[in-house]
Amino acid sequence: MNALDYLQFVLAPQVVNGLALGVAVVLVALGLTIIFGLLDVINMSHGEFYAVGAYLALALGAAHIDFWLLIVLVPVLMLPLGMVTERLLIRPVFNTKDRHVTTLLVTFGLALIAEDVLKLIFGPNTQRPPTPIPGASEIFGIILPNYRLFLIAIGAVIVAGVAFVVYRTRLGAMVRAAAYDRNMAASLGVPVSLVYSGTFAFGVALAGLAGVLLAPIYSIFPTMGRDFILLAFTVVIVGGMGSIWGAVVAGLLLTQVQALASLVISPVWTDPIVFGTMVAFLVFRPQGLFGRLGHA
Amino acid sequence: MSRPVLEVSDLSIAFGGLRAVDQVTFAAERHRITTVIGPNGAGKSTLFNMISGALKPLSGTVLIDGVDMTGAAPERLKGAGLSRSFQITNLFFELTVAENLRLAAQVLEPAKRALLPIRCSTRAQAKTQAMLERFELTHKRDELAGNLSHGDQRRLEIAVCLASEPKILLLDEPTQGMSHQDTADTAKLVRSLTQDVSVLLIEHDIGLVMELSDHVVVMHQGRKLAEGPPAAVRADPQVQAAYFGHA
Amino acid sequence: MLDRLTLSMRASHVLAALLVVAALVLAVVGSAIGDTFYLRLATEALIFAGLALSVDLLLGYSGALSLGQALYFGIGAYTSALVLMKVPSFWLAMGAAAGMTFVCAIIGGLIANRVRGVYFALITFGLAQVVAKVVYNIRDLGASDGMIGIPVIDIGIGPFSVSAGNPVGFFLVVLVIIMALYAATAYLLDTPFGRVLTALKANEKRVPFLGYSVWRARMVCYLAAALIAGLSGALYPMLRGFVSPELMFFMTSGNAVISVILGGVGTLVGALYGSVFLVIIKSVIGSWTDHYLIIIGLLFMAGVLFMPKGLIGFVRPHVERMIAPRHLRETRAPEQDAPLKAEEVKP
Numbered sequence: 041m042n043a044l045d046y047l048q049f050v051l052a053p054q055v056v057n058g059l060a061l062g063v064a065v066v067l068v069a070l071g072l073t074i075i076f077g078l079l080d081v082i083n084m085s086h087g088e089f090y091a092v093g094a095y096l097a098l099a100l101g102a103a104h105i106d107f108w109l110l111i112v113l114v115p116v117l118m119l120p121l122g123m124v125t126e127r128l129l130i131r132p133v134f135n136t137k138d139r140h141v142t143t144l145l146v147t148f149g150l151a152l153i154a155e156d157v158l159k160l161i162f163g164p165n166t167q168r169p170p171t172p173i174p175g176a177s178e179i180f181g182i183i184l185p186n187y188r189l190f191l192i193a194i195g196a197v198i199v200a201g202v203a204f205v206v207y208r209t210r211l212g213a214m215v216r217a218a219a220y221d222r223n224m225a226a227s228l229g230v231p232v233s234l235v236y237s238g239t240f241a242f243g244v245a246l247a248g249l250a251g252v253l254l255a256p257i258y259s260i261f262p263t264m265g266r267d268f269i270l271l272a273f274t275v276v277i278v279g280g281m282g283s284i285w286g287a288v289v290a291g292l293l294l295t296q297v298q299a300l301a302s303l304v305i306s307p308v309w310t311d312p313i314v315f316g317t318m319v320a321f322l323v324f325r326p327q328g329l330f331g332r333l334g335h336a
Numbered sequence: 337m338s339r340p341v342l343e344v345s346d347l348s349i350a351f352g353g354l355r356a357v358d359q360v361t362f363a364a365e366r367h368r369i370t371t372v373i374g375p376n377g378a379g380k381s382t383l384f385n386m387i388s389g390a391l392k393p394l395s396g397t398v399l400i401d402g403v404d405m406t407g408a409a410p411e412r413l414k415g416a417g418l419s420r421s422f423q424i425t426n427l428f429f430e431l432t433v434a435e436n437l438r439l440a441a442q443v444l445e446p447a448k449r450a451l452l453p454i455r456c457s458t459r460a461q462a463k464t465q466a467m468l469e470r471f472e473l474t475h476k477r478d479e480l481a482g483n484l485s486h487g488d489q490r491r492l493e494i495a496v497c498l499a500s501e502p503k504i505l506l507l508d509e510p511t512q513g514m515s516h517q518d519t520a521d522t523a524k525l526v527r528s529l530t531q532d533v534s535v536l537l538i539e540h541d542i543g544l545v546m547e548l549s550d551h552v553v554v555m556h557q558g559r560k561l562a563e564g565p566p567a568a569v570r571a572d573p574q575v576q577a578a579y580f581g582h583a
Numbered sequence: 584m585l586d587r588l589t590l591s592m593r594a595s596h597v598l599a600a601l602l603v604v605a606a607l608v609l610a611v612v613g614s615a616i617g618d619t620f621y622l623r624l625a626t627e628a629l630i631f632a633g634l635a636l637s638v639d640l641l642l643g644y645s646g647a648l649s650l651g652q653a654l655y656f657g658i659g660a661y662t663s664a665l666v667l668m669k670v671p672s673f674w675l676a677m678g679a680a681a682g683m684t685f686v687c688a689i690i691g692g693l694i695a696n697r698v699r700g701v702y703f704a705l706i707t708f709g710l711a712q713v714v715a716k717v718v719y720n721i722r723d724l725g726a727s728d729g730m731i732g733i734p735v736i737d738i739g740i741g742p743f744s745v746s747a748g749n750p751v752g753f754f755l756v757v758l759v760i761i762m763a764l765y766a767a768t769a770y771l772l773d774t775p776f777g778r779v780l781t782a783l784k785a786n787e788k789r790v791p792f793l794g795y796s797v798w799r800a801r802m803v804c805y806l807a808a809a810l811i812a813g814l815s816g817a818l819y820p821m822l823r824g825f826v827s828p829e830l831m832f833f834m835t836s837g838n839a840v841i842s843v844i845l846g847g848v849g850t851l852v853g854a855l856y857g858s859v860f861l862v863i864i865k866s867v868i869g870s871w872t873d874h875y876l877i878i879i880g881l882l883f884m885a886g887v888l889f890m891p892k893g894l895i896g897f898v899r900p901h902v903e904r905m906i907a908p909r910h911l912r913e914t915r916a917p918e919q920d921a922p923l924k925a926e927e928v929k930p
Contacts, residue, residue, distance in 0.1 A: 082705065141648050144701055145844065152876050153877050153884075156880065160874050274709065277702070306720075318709065322697060323697045410794075411794050411796045414794030419792075426788070427789070428789065429786070430785045431782070435778070439779070442779075443795075445775060449775060450775050457775055500794060
């Protein structure tokens with residue numbers, strides 16, 4: 041195989057597939073990092089909210105609701121779920137000494153329940169919704185599924201939208217202020233408690249959106265949330281807690297590392313490489329690539 | 337006269353571009369109370385943090401009993417005989433008064449007892465008992481430290497520092513937030529400490545400083561402004577300017 | 584003089600003794616009626632109780648939540664399985680498992696102890712996931728199927744010999760080992776070193792100023808916990824005759840955390856009771872529905888939110904009152920802890 045063929049048939053598809061996976065991870069990590077950055081909560085049930093989003097889309101899709109409508113509808117439906125979760129599980133322990141560990145454990149408990157409830161309602165089998173955009177396109181001689189191209193595009197739009205809200209609007213300023221110094225923000229008239237539950241709900245809605253978008257590629261099953269969660273946590277830590285750009289860069293970079301490394305070495309060892317990157321970051325640059333929300 | 341227990345020379349540190357402490361030199365004599373005073377932001381606490389290992393100095397040296405301990409970790413400084421208290425009460429609030437003291441006294445035990453049951457730590461137990469009596473906390477020995485009154489907590493904090501039998505004790509505003517009566521009691525207490533240890537003090541209450549100290553170091557904007565016996569320092573026009581704002 | 588922490592530990596010992604009595608009753612009844620199923624189930628509960636014990640040593644005493652303690656359980660199990668395939672010696676398998684776990688824990692500890700709090704939780708989680716995934720793909724270790732056909736061994740104890748295939752006999756062997764691990768942990772915690780761990784959990788920042796190295800204390804605790812997990816894991820292939828990557832997966836670590844929370848964090852004996860309790864709920868609820876995780880999840884959340892000392896928190900204060908000397912009887916028990924102060928969260 042000559043160099044050009046290698047590029048066209050091996051390297052390029054691998055890069056694009058890695059990119060699609062990267063976008064998927066970024067979508068999951070986005071909500072996680074926002075919740076982490078503002079509330080300091082490791083949301084262990086984030087993967088399950090992602091699964092709930094996918095199942096909601098599945099159920100509503102079965103009721104003949106159009107995919108394009110679902111992209112809007114599911115995140116909206118997820119908002120109250122996130123709100124209630126924050127009020128019932130996060131708020132009561134938010135001022136205790138061990139809140140980091142406590143909130144992690146509580147959300148872990150929620151994950152257990154959510155997973156089993158999904159299994160109870162939808163059964164344990166894997167389901168695969170039809171691809172909303174079928175077919176494939178040829179770009180520079182590389183054949184790429186249309187839906188993956190769409191995913192990459194809409195991923196970029198979502199990231200840009202979220203970044204705009206967080207960094208450019210008054211609402212985002214409130215969130216960043218609360219992340220920087222809760223008491224100071226409260227004294228300046230930021231409705232901190234609403235900002236907290238709103239942000240949590242927003243993160244949950246993003247997870248739900250990721251569920252809608254990724255289900256056609258990665259299928260739907262009750263434990264689907266587990267598959268992404270370690271990678272998403274890795275992305276959050278490498279990118280910097282709460283940093284949106286950090287999550288994007290780390291998400292795309294790590295998945296490329298994974299995709300390209302698997303060309304050279306056995307795919308078994310790509311996970312340790314990605315994880316090793318996270319360890320290196322925790323040890324040498326614990327604030328991550330971009331530093332944490334509100335602080336940089 | 338023997339060598340001072342603590343010798344600080346040319347100690348400096350910078351945060352960003354700001355020299356928070358700039359070439360400060362002084363010494364604390366044995367069995368004396370040396371006090372560092374200065375307006376807010378003068379760099380007193382930063383100086384304390386460098387001496388006690390919480391911050392690494394940029395330059396300069398710290399000698400404890402003649403041994404260079406510059407930039408050593410707090411646990412090594414403890415071994416060299418330095419003990420410190422904190423401005424904001426820093427105890428094990430979820431543990432009892434006696435356990436707070438016992439943990440501190442435990443360093444007195446030979447290392448080989450670290451893995452024997454604590455009832456074998458006879459020296460630490462005896463020290464705990466002695467400290468409880470000396471600081472009048474015996475009747476509260478089984479109370480959780482978090483449940484004590486503020487005054488009792490401040491006293492326990494000093495007791496904890498003393499329980500390891502240090503050579504030099506750094507006290508960071510021991511009377512902070514205390515009532516008038518408690519302050520007077522604490523002053524008496526600190527005075528009585530010099531039988532066993534040398535004391536380096538940060539204190540805001542100028543009256544107390546003048547009454548207690550043998551030697552006063554005045555800091556202003558990160559530098560040492562003056563030092564000497566309390567009366568001399570008080571009369572120093574530079575000190576008056578720094579404190580009272582008239583040149 | 585008896586102090587609070589020693590008293591709480593003694594109350595835990597009373598409850599541990601009760602557990603042993605219950606286990607002995609089960610052994611007698613089980614052997615009388617020729618039961619195998621329940622004895623095997625109880626043996627498994629005890630083995631996982633060892634894993635829970637190691638989680639409690641880390642979480643309940645040094646304050647470090649490990650979400651990947653199954654890593655060392657799995658390393659112990661795989662090492663034991665590999666040894667047993669070659670040489671059917673109980674003591675060699677246990678020794679090799681201990682050695683292997685110790686070496687791996689030094690590496691893991693050097694990585695994980697660079698960080699604390701939730702980062703420690705995430706890194707231990709990640710470490711276990713990554714190693715599990717590697718094991719899952721290594722053909723020599725049986726890959727995703729694990730290793731099967733581990734021979735039934737005879738365990739020589741002095742002049743006696745017990746077959747691991749004998750339900751009562753092996754149950755008693757496991758009981759002795761797990762209780763020995765419990766006793767060793769309890770002993771460790773009642774030494775000056777153990778008290779430094781308690782201090783770490785209460786106020787880590789203060790510890791160096793008392794003259795103790797935080798890193799060393801955390802590392803020793805991590806190694807001890809890993810050893811406990813590894814030795815417990817080493818028993819697993821003797822019971823089941825196989826090992827699989829699932830032993831290292833998050834669910835195994837998660838179950839240990841659940842056991843500790845349900846039983847009572849920082850009580851040691853709670854880890855044992857919690858593990859037994861978890862097995863009981865699983866088999867009771869599991870007998871009429873597959874969805875027992877919902878119940879366990881709810882119990883777990885209730886435990887985290889409302890019962891800081893789990894099941895043991897209800898019982899132990901009573902035991903303490905019964906065995907307390909007079910000078911400790913009047914004051915409040917640590918179980919009704921001082922309300923956690925919000926301002927303590929400050930950096």
